[in-house]
Amino acid sequence: MINNAGNVERGTTTSDFDPLEQKHQHSLRSTLLNLDYGGKHINIIDTPGYPDFLGQTLSVLPAVETVAIVINAQTGIEMLARRLMDWASEQNLCRMIVVNKIDADGVDLEGVFNSIQQTFGKECLAINLPSKDATEVVDCFFNPSGESDFFSVSDAHTEVIDQTVEVDEELMEMYLEQGEIAPEQLHDAFEKALREGHLVPICFVSAESGTGVKELLDIFAKLMPNPTEGNSPPLVKLNGADETPIELKPDPAGHILAHVFKVTFDPYVGKLGIFRIYQGTIDKDSELFVNDSRKAFKVGHLFKLQGKKNDEITKGMPGDICAIAKVPDVRFDSILHNFHDEDDVHLKPMNFPMPLAGLAVLAKKRGDEQKLSEALEKLS
Ligand SMILES: Nc1nc2c(ncn2[C@@H]2O[C@H](COP(=O)(O)OP(=O)(O)OP(=O)(O)O)[C@@H](O)[C@H]2O)c(=O)[nH]1
Numbered sequence: 001m002i003n004n005a006g007n008v009e010r011g012t013t014t015s016d017f018d019p020l021e022q023k024h025q026h027s028l029r030s031t032l033l034n035l036d037y038g039g040k041h042i043n044i045i046d047t048p049g050y051p052d053f054l055g056q057t058l059s060v061l062p063a064v065e066t067v068a069i070v071i072n073a074q075t076g077i078e079m080l081a082r083r084l085m086d087w088a089s090e091q092n093l094c095r096m097i098v099v100n101k102i103d104a105d106g107v108d109l110e111g112v113f114n115s116i117q118q119t120f121g122k123e124c125l126a127i128n129l130p131s132k133d134a135t136e137v138v139d140c141f142f143n144p145s146g147e148s149d150f151f152s153v154s155d156a157h158t159e160v161i162d163q164t165v166e167v168d169e170e171l172m173e174m175y176l177e178q179g180e181i182a183p184e185q186l187h188d189a190f191e192k193a194l195r196e197g198h199l200v201p202i203c204f205v206s207a208e209s210g211t212g213v214k215e216l217l218d219i220f221a222k223l224m225p226n227p228t229e230g231n232s233p234p235l236v237k238l239n240g241a242d243e244t245p246i247e248l249k250p251d252p253a254g255h256i257l258a259h260v261f262k263v264t265f266d267p268y269v270g271k272l273g274i275f276r277i278y279q280g281t282i283d284k285d286s287e288l289f290v291n292d293s294r295k296a297f298k299v300g301h302l303f304k305l306q307g308k309k310n311d312e313i314t315k316g317m318p319g320d321i322c323a324i325a326k327v328p329d330v331r332f333d334s335i336l337h338n339f340h341d342e343d344d345v346h347l348k349p350m351n352f353p354m355p356l357a358g359l360a361v362l363a364k365k366r367g368d369e370q371k372l373s374e375a376l377e378k379l380s
């Protein structure tokens, strides 16, 4: 066990805070988490892997640079992992694969690793490997050699470097001339390879024993793309039937552009619109429009979410995930902005799977729609 870590069986994790999640021992909805590590601020959205709650998982994709697909070493690749790999790729997101439960009895980590490469392709390469009977993991990106349980660290290191330099001609030439290249020189090419889906790093971890957790955080902090390094979200400006793609600059000084990817109800502060800031800086004095609304609202209180906790913060920058309370017009998929030129900016619609059951509800009294929708939202 990791010191102070929450435990799923005891219902003490920060992420699965809902009593229903604790009862069923499954995440039922997406949860926002954040931490500071290695001088970086890292936002994590924990999403359900249970197929019935897939909508909760797909709807948060526009808020992230990277999708980390967790594979249970005991059960191997499940159907949803395949579908998520495809969805993430269709959304142009960087991907990584985290093999969890490496501590569990009788796991065949080499078999899992091979099946990942067979299923998802040779661009899935080990960035670390289990060693000493999976009680440690050894880095293969910075390390040119080392001991591992089933695959040569030096071969894994060479494979990652070979794959990375393929996206950069200059680096490739340098590599061919010198025969080697320092991992530190690979940073930009590594980001490009992730953006192009040319490389999908695989790493190993045990959430139970803590093996590989520090190494996973190191990968997040040192190697995975920051907001300036990921692919731009598919924002478009509508002009009648035409749509023009928007070039985003994740610049804190730019116009504000943010996307609401989740709406939830907090027992104390009420309706919360949770959004990812793509551009500009939002603080309590910011005046924002919701889509093409004429009238701006003032932010007032800005929150950052950590599981069930809302912490008030002073400002949010590109890459930040924040929340605002009690703005009636804010809905799932709303765009928040502060410049009328951006009235017609929208995120390209995602292809959600067809729901298998539909239900229509009508308010008895006109004008009660808002109350009804809030009650239904709470119920669901
Ligand atoms: N042995 C072992 N058990 C683990 C490990 N990680 C999680 N578990 C157990 O596996 C079960 C499922 O863990 P969760 O953290 O709920 O898994 P999840 O992927 O979030 O599952 P969903 O929320 O349903 O998508 C729990 O009983 C955990 O205690 C691990 O590294 N090793």
Ligand SMILES: [Mg+2]
Binding pocket: 016, 026, 027, 046, 047, 048, 049
């Ligand atoms: Mg979960």
